[in-house]
Structure formats: structure tokens, C-alpha cells
Amino acid sequence: MSDSDQQTLKIIVMGLPNAGKSSFIQTISDEVHRQQHAFSSWFFGRLAVDQYLTLQFAEPPSGKVADFMWMRELVGTMRAAGYILMVDSTRSQSFGKFASILYTIRGFDLTMPVVVATNKQDQPSAWSHEDIRIGLHIGSDVPVLPCVANNRALVEEVVVQLLYQMMGQTGD
Ligand SMILES: Nc1nc2c(ncn2[C@@H]2O[C@H](COP(=O)(O)OP(=O)(O)OP(=O)(O)O)[C@@H](O)[C@H]2O)c(=O)[nH]1
Numbered sequence: 070m071s072d073s074d075q076q077t078l079k080i081i082v083m084g085l086p087n088a089g090k091s092s093f094i095q096t097i098s099d100e101v102h103r104q105q106h107a108f109s110s111w112f113f114g115r116l117a118v119d120q121y122l123t124l125q126f127a128e129p130p131s132g133k134v135a136d137f138m139w140m141r142e143l144v145g146t147m148r149a150a151g152y153i154l155m156v157d158s159t160r161s162q163s164f165g166k167f168a169s170i171l172y173t174i175r176g177f178d179l180t181m182p183v184v185v186a187t188n189k190q191d192q193p194s195a196w197s198h199e200d201i202r203i204g205l206h207i208g209s210d211v212p213v214l215p216c217v218a219n220n221r222a223l224v225e226e227v228v229v230q231l232l233y234q235m236m237g238q239t240g241d
């Protein structure tokens with residue numbers, strides 16, 4: 070097999086602080102590492118899907134996502150294959166800020182593959198993924214999926230739905 074048969078796809082896992090991004094990456098990845106800078110850190114994970122495809126997950130410093138110019142620069146320069154946007158489903162007071170992250174990415178490129186993971190569905194106070202979709206006016210072109218970040222099956226389903234988006238399929 071030649072090198073050209075191997076592909077690494079970069080997936081950004083983004084969301085507000087404490088949404089569960091690092092836990093998600095930890096659950097899905099074969100290996101993880103953290104890259105520490107002065108005031109912020111990136112968290113990375115790798116998953117070898119098979120001999121041809123490796124997924125690299127990258128979590129930007131969540132304190133920066135409120136910075137619109139930083140976000141635009143990131144989305145413009147990262148050349149990500151897709152985005153997993155994570156929201157803490159128990160914190161309805163953060164949904165507006167979360168929506169602005171989604172709009173920033175969609176506003177930059179409407180064809181960018183994106184899925185929303187409504188995390189912490191194991192908590193009794195969590196809003197359901199359907200209610201979050203309706204509340205945030207998320208259209209049917211963006212999958213909104215229930216998630217618990219340490220539940221391998223749910224985390225895998227989020228990644229699979231993103232891969233379907235990347236391939237331009239609906240997945241159902
Ligand atoms: N109950 C519950 N707790 C979760 C879930 N996902 C993450 N947590 C908890 O939420 C806290 C934050 O999780 P992290 O994975 O560090 O979240 P993060 O988005 O990477 O946080 P920052 O990088 O600090 O922004 C931790 O205490 C986790 O154990 C979940 O699905 N359910």
C-alpha cells in the first residue's frame with residue numbers, strides 16, 4: 070500500500086468551556102495529547118478507523134470561542150474536514166452563546182460538515198436534543214444528536230454522522 074492510500078481527516082471539537090469536549094475526544098481516541106501554550110491549550114486525539122483512514126480530533130482552547138475574530142481566523146486557516154459542536158444540554162443559559170458558535174462556522178462556509186452533540190444527556194436536567202434543535206432553530210441539514218461523553222456508542226454515532234455529512238450523505 071502506498072502513502073497516498075492513507076488519509077488523515079482533521080475534525081475540530083468545539084464548544085463552550087466545560088461542555089465535555091476533552092471527555093468526548095478521550096472516549097473516541099486510541100491516543101491523546103495536550104499541547105500547552107502560555108494561556109491556553111489544545112487537546113488532540115487520534116483514531117485509526119482502518120488502514121486507510123485516520124481521524125485527528127482537535128479541541129481548541131474553549132475560552133477563545135467567544136472571540137469572533139479569533140474564530141473566523143481559526144475556521145479560515147484550520148482546513149478542517151468537519152466540526153463537532155458540543156453543548157452542555159443542562160445549561161440553557163449558554164444556548165445563545167452556543168448558537169453564535171454554530172452561526173460563525175455556518176456563516177463562514179455553509180457547505181462545511183457540522184454536527185451538534187447535545188452532551189450530558191445522562192443528567193436529569195438536560196434538555197433533549199429535539200428541544201435544543203427547535204429552540205435554536207437548527208435546520209434539518211445539521212444533525213443534532215444526543216450524547217454522553219463517556220458513552221462510547223453515543224460518541225461513535227456522533228462521529229459516524231459527521232462522516233456521513235463529509236461524504237454528502239444523510240445517513241438515514
Ligand atoms: N454527567 C456528565 N458529565 C460530563 C459529560 N461530559 C463531560 N462531563 C463532565 O464535565 C466536566 C467537563 O468535561 P471536559 O471533557 O473537561 O469538558 P471540556 O469541554 O473539555 O472543558 P474545557 O476544555 O475546560 O472547556 C468534567 O467534570 C466531565 O466529567 C457527560 O456527558 N455527562
Ligand SMILES: [Mg+2]
Pocket residue numbers: 090091092112128
Ligand atoms: Mg477540554
